[in-house]
Amino acid sequence: MSDPVAQLVFLIIKAVAMPLIIITMVAFAIYFERKFAGFFQARVGPTYLGPWGSLQSFGDVFKLLSKEDVIPLRSDKPVFKLAPYIAFIPAFLVMAVLPFGPVGGEPNLFGHRFDYVIADFDAGVVLFLAMGAIAVYGVVLAGWSSNSNYSLLGGLRAGAQMISYELAMGFSVAGVMVMAGSMSLVEIVDGQKGAFWDWYWIPQIVGGIVFFIASIAELNRTPFDLAEAEQELVAGHLTEYSGMRWGMFYLAEYVNMIVVSGIVSTLYFGGWRAPFESWNVIPGPIWLLLKICALIFIYMWIRWTIFRYRYSQLMSIGWKVLLPLALANLAVTAVVVSVVG
Amino acid sequence: MGLVDVIKKGAFVDILRGMSVTGTYFAVDKVTVEYPREKLQTYPRFRGVQALLADPETGEIKCVACMLCATVCPSRCISITGEETSEGHSRPATFDLDLSRCVFCGLCEEVCPEAAIVMTRHYELATFDKDDFYLDKEKLLANQVHAHKELYRQAAGGAALPGAAAGPNGAGGRVHAEGSER
Numbered sequence: 001m002s003d004p005v006a007q008l009v010f011l012i013i014k015a016v017a018m019p020l021i022i023i024t025m026v027a028f029a030i031y032f033e034r035k036f037a038g039f040f041q042a043r044v045g046p047t048y049l050g051p052w053g054s055l056q057s058f059g060d061v062f063k064l065l066s067k068e069d070v071i072p073l074r075s076d077k078p079v080f081k082l083a084p085y086i087a088f089i090p091a092f093l094v095m096a097v098l099p100f101g102p103v104g105g106e107p108n109l110f111g112h113r114f115d116y117v118i119a120d121f122d123a124g125v126v127l128f129l130a131m132g133a134i135a136v137y138g139v140v141l142a143g144w145s146s147n148s149n150y151s152l153l154g155g156l157r158a159g160a161q162m163i164s165y166e167l168a169m170g171f172s173v174a175g176v177m178v179m180a181g182s183m184s185l186v187e188i189v190d191g192q193k194g195a196f197w198d199w200y201w202i203p204q205i206v207g208g209i210v211f212f213i214a215s216i217a218e219l220n221r222t223p224f225d226l227a228e229a230e231q232e233l234v235a236g237h238l239t240e241y242s243g244m245r246w247g248m249f250y251l252a253e254y255v256n257m258i259v260v261s262g263i264v265s266t267l268y269f270g271g272w273r274a275p276f277e278s279w280n281v282i283p284g285p286i287w288l289l290l291k292i293c294a295l296i297f298i299y300m301w302i303r304w305t306i307f308r309y310r311y312s313q314l315m316s317i318g319w320k321v322l323l324p325l326a327l328a329n330l331a332v333t334a335v336v337v338s339v340v341g
Numbered sequence: 342m343g344l345v346d347v348i349k350k351g352a353f354v355d356i357l358r359g360m361s362v363t364g365t366y367f368a369v370d371k372v373t374v375e376y377p378r379e380k381l382q383t384y385p386r387f388r389g390v391q392a393l394l395a396d397p398e399t400g401e402i403k404c405v406a407c408m409l410c411a412t413v414c415p416s417r418c419i420s421i422t423g424e425e426t427s428e429g430h431s432r433p434a435t436f437d438l439d440l441s442r443c444v445f446c447g448l449c450e451e452v453c454p455e456a457a458i459v460m461t462r463h464y465e466l467a468t469f470d471k472d473d474f475y476l477d478k479e480k481l482l483a484n485q486v487h488a489h490k491e492l493y494r495q496a497a498g499g500a501a502l503p504g505a506a507a508g509p510n511g512a513g514g515r516v517h518a519e520g521s522e523r
Contacts, residue, residue, distance in 0.1 A: 036367070038371070038373075039366070039367045039371070040363040040364075040366055040367050041363075041366060042366045042369055042370075042371050042372045042373075043371055043372065043373050044371045044373040044375070047375065301360055301363065301364070301367075302356075302360070304363055305356070305359045305360045305362070305363040306356060306359060
């Protein structure tokens with residue numbers, strides 16, 4: 001088998017396997033979300049389906065598939081049907097640029113080189129930011145097309161939320177880009193060679209915290225789940241959705257959480273690298289998976305601890321705190337990088 | 342906003358404190374009682390379904406058909422017809438209790454001069470048949486096994502009978518239901 005053919009075969013295998021793995025992870029992320037929601041409130045969470053209730057998500061999916069799919073009579077039907085996909089697909093696309101193991105180097109599989117990334121895209125970080133921005137359209141369009149006040153307010157809030165966190169998010173990543181000298185996620189991981197004190201979370205701690213807070217807003221999770229806000233807006237943009245169309249949004253939310261956790265660990269926590277160089281005998285994908293799980297746990301912990309911020313509070317956090325911090329972080333990083341190396 | 346506030350917010354002091362609270366709950370024993378598999382023991386004065394007690398020696402019903410319970414009952418769910426036995430005692434010929442109207446207030450037990458009608462610790466009364474809510478004298482007498490331990494012992498002349506073993510001692514604790522499936 002010639003090398004281009006082998007690469008094509010590898011690519012197809014990766015492109016098929018990755019979404020399947022992510023979907024499976026989503027099933028368990030939803031299960032653990034419910035389980036941990038219980039644990040954080042001294043309850044037990046789901047216990048009935050499967051051992052410790054671990055098959056709960058599959059039961060949920062079958063329930064959703066068997067439900068009637070209601071489309072409101074006066075909704076904007078094409079947009080109403082399109083919105084879940086707009087929310088769903090960008091989340092998956094980011095997965096293509098996320099390295100989950102070493103890229104390049106010697107042939108390592110059947111005499112061919114197996115790259116642990118679907119696409120080594122030069123502007124991977126930009127793709128991530130762009131897809132995050134597109135995913136918001138899913139929420140906004142869902143709110144707009146539902147022809148419901150709750151949905152509309154949810155969509156409106158999602159739009160307003162996006163402009164207040166996205167800028168800070170972009171600027172905080174810029175610090176990492178400056179340090180790595182590249183926008184490619186593969187090269188950003190290459191720049192974090194060594195043990196855990198060589199990763200970017202120490203020099204980029206301010207940018208990292210800004211990025212993490214902004215990522216909670218990006219994920220639409222408590223304390224920044226203004227678009228959904230069930231106590232005020234019923235279910236925000238999801239109010240009129242039912243059955244599997246609603247399930248798509250739900251799925252997108254968790255795919256997003258896994259992908260964003262992957263991006264955070266890639267940007268600040270060394271991606272697939274082991275915390276100590278001698279621990280590299282354990283392959284990269286497992287380290288990345290562990291880091292993703294740890295970050296998801298922190299997201300859940302925050303969700304079940306902190307109340308929702310008010311609409312205006314998110315804006316003032318975004319514009320008055322996160323953005324200046326991200327800018328200062330970028331300026332300091334740029335000066336230090338140009339002076340030192 | 343003073344400098345202290347800025348430092349507190351910058352270090353996420355309050356958020357971390359909150360997260361330590363939820364983190365503690367994450368680790369402690371869970372408060373959930375998984376009901377069909379686990380049950381709480383009833384408290385000593387728990388007011389479950391009524392029972393009519395019988396005299397343990399003679400096996401005769403203690404009720405003398407004085408009608409006090411039927412009179413005091415706020416929801417009028419007790420109806421009694423009395424009769425005179427051959428020895429000249431007053432006894433209930435019928436004693437009917439409509440559980441679908443009973444509010445489990447316990448006034449019947451309180452007012453009974455003979456301690457003949459008592460509230461028990463049995464509370465799992467759900468049924469598919471409405472007729473099960475009409476308790477006649479036989480069903481009420483059969484409910485004796487559910488009576489609270491000290492009452493049952495009283496009725497049984499000091500010796501707790503089998504079936505009354507899981508008494509109110511350690512009330513409020515969890516018991517694992519025996520033989521019940523998930």
